[in-house]
Amino acid sequence: MDELLTVEDLHFFYGERRALDGLSLTLQAGEVLGLLGPNGAGKSTLIALLTGLLRPAAGRVAVKGEDPRTAAARAGLGLAPQELALYDDLSARENLRFFGRIQGLRGPRLEQRVRTVLEESGLTERAADRVAGFSGGMKRRLNLAVALLHEPAVLLLDEPTAGVDPQSRLALYELVERQRALGRGVLYATHYMEEAQRLCDRVAIVDHGRLLALDTVPALLAVHGGPALLVAERGAETLRVETRAPLEDLARLQAAGPLDSFTLRQPDLEQVFLRLTGRQLRD
Amino acid sequence: MGTLFAIAGKDLRLLLRDRAGLFFTFGFPFLYALFFGAIFSPDGDEANRRIPLRLVDLDGSPAAAAFLDSLAARPGLDARRDSLAGAESAVRRGRATAALILQPGFGRKSERLFSGDPPEVELLCDPARRAEAGLLQGLLMEQGFRRLETRFQQPGRLLPEVRAWRDSLAPHAALDPSLGPLTRWTGELERFLIHQARVDSLAAAAPVTQADPTRTGGLPAGFEPLRVRTRELAAQRVGPQSYFEISFPQGLIWGLISVAASFGLSLVVERKEGTLRRLRAAPLRRRQILGGKALACGLAVLGLMVAMLIFGLFFGVRAERPELLLAVLPATALAFTGLMLLVSVLGKTERAAAGIGWSLLMLLAMIGGGMVPLFYMPEWMRVLGHASPVKWAILAFEGALWRGFGWAELLPICGILTAFGAGCALIGLKAFRWSET
Ligand SMILES: Nc1ncnc2c1ncn2[C@@H]1O[C@H](COP(=O)(O)OP(=O)(O)OP(=O)(O)O)[C@@H](O)[C@H]1O
Numbered sequence: 077m078d079e080l081l082t083v084e085d086l087h088f089f090y091g092e093r094r095a096l097d098g099l100s101l102t103l104q105a106g107e108v109l110g111l112l113g114p115n116g117a118g119k120s121t122l123i124a125l126l127t128g129l130l131r132p133a134a135g136r137v138a139v140k141g142e143d144p145r146t147a148a149a150r151a152g153l154g155l156a157p158q159e160l161a162l163y164d165d166l167s168a169r170e171n172l173r174f175f176g177r178i179q180g181l182r183g184p185r186l187e188q189r190v191r192t193v194l195e196e197s198g199l200t201e202r203a204a205d206r207v208a209g210f211s212g213g214m215k216r217r218l219n220l221a222v223a224l225l226h227e228p229a230v231l232l233l234d235e236p237t238a239g240v241d242p243q244s245r246l247a248l249y250e251l252v253e254r255q256r257a258l259g260r261g262v263l264y265a266t267h268y269m270e271e272a273q274r275l276c277d278r279v280a281i282v283d284h285g286r287l288l289a290l291d292t293v294p295a296l297l298a299v300h301g302g303p304a305l306l307v308a309e310r311g312a313e314t315l316r317v318e319t320r321a322p323l324e325d326l327a328r329l330q331a332a333g334p335l336d337s338f339t340l341r342q343p344d345l346e347q348v349f350l351r352l353t354g355r356q357l358r359d
Numbered sequence: 360m361g362t363l364f365a366i367a368g369k370d371l372r373l374l375l376r377d378r379a380g381l382f383f384t385f386g387f388p389f390l391y392a393l394f395f396g397a398i399f400s401p402d403g404d405e406a407n408r409r410i411p412l413r414l415v416d417l418d419g420s421p422a423a424a425a426f427l428d429s430l431a432a433r434p435g436l437d438a439r440r441d442s443l444a445g446a447e448s449a450v451r452r453g454r455a456t457a458a459l460i461l462q463p464g465f466g467r468k469s470e471r472l473f474s475g476d477p478p479e480v481e482l483l484c485d486p487a488r489r490a491e492a493g494l495l496q497g498l499l500m501e502q503g504f505r506r507l508e509t510r511f512q513q514p515g516r517l518l519p520e521v522r523a524w525r526d527s528l529a530p531h532a533a534l535d536p537s538l539g540p541l542t543r544w545t546g547e548l549e550r551f552l553i554h555q556a557r558v559d560s561l562a563a564a565a566p567v568t569q570a571d572p573t574r575t576g577g578l579p580a581g582f583e584p585l586r587v588r589t590r591e592l593a594a595q596r597v598g599p600q601s602y603f604e605i606s607f608p609q610g611l612i613w614g615l616i617s618v619a620a621s622f623g624l625s626l627v628v629e630r631k632e633g634t635l636r637r638l639r640a641a642p643l644r645r646r647q648i649l650g651g652k653a654l655a656c657g658l659a660v661l662g663l664m665v666a667m668l669i670f671g672l673f674f675g676v677r678a679e680r681p682e683l684l685l686a687v688l689p690a691t692a693l694a695f696t697g698l699m700l701l702v703s704v705l706g707k708t709e710r711a712a713a714g715i716g717w718s719l720l721m722l723l724a725m726i727g728g729g730m731v732p733l734f735y736m737p738e739w740m741r742v743l744g745h746a747s748p749v750k751w752a753i754l755a756f757e758g759a760l761w762r763g764f765g766w767a768e769l770l771p772i773c774g775i776l777t778a779f780g781a782g783c784a785l786i787g788l789k790a791f792r793w794s795e796t
């Protein structure tokens with residue numbers, strides 16, 4: 077398999093503050109790799125290092141084996157920064173045309189790509205409007221559209237769904253899935269575990285600049301998810317039972333006295349994070 | 360190269376979208392030039408405008424003196440007596456629009472009314488001011504007819520001349536019947552003058568004079584009270600033609616400063632808005648990112664200068680040697696583009712950069728004569744002004760417009776502007792913060 081991104085024992089400091097602490101991971105072609113971590117975990121810092129914006133204190137980052145601090149290596153990167161990076165006084169189409177040009181797109185090819193990504197991000201009708209008048213969600217979609225313009229081999233998406241309504245969010249997921257189908261690699265930074273769980277082939281869980289775990293979702297759940305949680309109601313009483321055999325445990329509870337209702341909570345990434353760090357993912 | 364133009368095009372488009380920025384770049388300089396040009400310009404009040412005129416008397420007769428005195432008393436003229444050399448130099452230096460020279464013999468010739476050559480004056484004028492010269496010629500002819508009027512008010516002195524004329528006419532009238540009415544008119548005129556003389560209790564009719572044999576053939580053709588010969592003397596301008604020639608370069612400076620400030624600050628804004636991060640993540644080199652910005656700034660500066668120069672034409676602001684602008688424009692563009700790159704590194708936040716940047720630019724404008732022309736300033740201030748590109752840019756423009764500079768005087772100034780721009784650019788490029796840490 078093609079290794080698109082390589083991160084080896086990466087360290088980075090903002091002055092005295094440690095932001096990345098020996099992080100290692102790889103991204104393969106045709107893979108969506110989730111970068112899951114709470115605020116301040118170091119997700120954006122890692123992406124800045126991958127785009128050559130920052131220089132590692134120690135360790136190595138590479139894009140297709142090359143240092144992203146060289147202009148040529150960055151040609152294969154598509155970035156959707158966490159902070160919206162658009163020209164408010166230009167229209168959506170003008171923004172796309174400009175960013176397309178600096179990626180080397182010209183002429184009919186540029187126009188065709190601009191049309192396509194406008195369509196994909198559902199902004200065709202607002203293409204001629206100034207970005208200043210866009211809603212937060214629309215700006216977020218345009219922010220992603222810019223990253224897709226030049227069909228890069230690697231997409232670095234830093235919380236691409238922040239502020240996007242559920243409907244547009246689904247369209248966005250589909251967009252990401254289409255990229256995977258086209259054989260591109262996607263690094264997807266988020267602190268929404270639902271997103272990571274639904275979208276990502278593998279998830280890297282980071283906290284305080286350290287990689288806590290990296291695997292497929294089922295594997296993470298199996299290893300770090302712990303038992304399922306059986307919650308049952310009997311009169312005013314709520315019973316919570318950790319269980320690896322929910323049917324047997326349910327029968328046991330029912331035998332002790334009739335239950336009014338019950339729910340079974342399968343382990344999720346939230347629990348994985350909780351068990352790894354002792355903290356909730358979202359405080 | 361395409362990438363450079365893509366970045367520059369984006370920045371120019373953003374400038375056009377920014378109404379306030381656009382006003383300070385293109386609107387304000389024009390308003391400044393017009394406002395200060397109009398309030399300081401003596402040309403502003405056409406009604407009170409007087410034509411500066413030098414009067415030279417090469418004749419020295421009382422008639423010449425009287426002619427000049429009455430001319431000097433006319434409204435609309437700012438007439439002053441001068442020597443021939445003094446008057447010529449005044450016209451050449453543009454201090455006077457024209458000089459009027461009364462040739463020797465003016466007094467003698469002006470005694471005769473209907474015979475001989477009319478009195479002669481020479482009008483020396485700058486070919487660039489033909490309109491005013493035409494006005495002067497009209498005034499002179501009017502003055503000549505006035506002379507005639509005064510003569511008719513002294514019939515005693517006019518009578519001998521009329522009689523001489525009648526006598527010279529007589530032999531011709533005998534041969535040519537068409538001259539009859541003229542002979543009769545002369546007789547009427549003679550009778551009228553005799554009558555006038557009596558009424559005025561002046562001397563009785565003067566004795567009848569004999570016809571002058573030498574002048575029997577002299578018939579008056581079209582009557583000419585005064586003969587004006589015009590001689591052109593090109594002025595070598597050594598001062599501004601109007602205050603607009605001072606206010607336009609100054610107004611331009613404000614536009615240049617505004618361009619340098621807004622493009623410099625736009626780099627700070629790009630960092631804040633995150634678009635710089637996107638540019639950095641694209642396969643661009645640093646020099647392309649700043650080069651594109653510099654190109655946009657340079658083009659805006661050039662556009663502004665060209666627009667100002669064209670606009671200035673309508674207010675009489677014309678380059679004496681337009682070819683010098685080929686050096687002035689690029690050198691000025693370089694100076695202010697360099698300044699732009701310096702402004703871009705002056706503060707971390709937009710507010711800080713704007714504050715420091717504008718203060719610096721204002722200071723440069725102040726000491727460089729962008730607010731008050733340098734010649735109004737004390738000596739120490741003028742020395743301080745050497746440090747400001749504003750001073751050199753104004754000097755370069757004035758040099759091409761009206762200071763009469765040649766390449767030898769202009770090129771060192773353009774060199775200073777270029778060096779200043781390069782120095783600022785170097786500092787800006789070195790100090791530019793590429794990452795957020
Ligand atoms: N420009 C900066 N200067 C100093 N410290 C910074 C800077 N940017 C980030 N940090 C610090 O580095 C650490 C990692 O920050 P980073 O932005 O990478 O986290 P993140 O995972 O992207 O968080 P979030 O989910 O909130 O975006 C944090 O402790 C943060 O305070």
Ligand SMILES: [Mg+2]
Nearest residue numbers: 119120121158
């Ligand atoms: Mg972040």
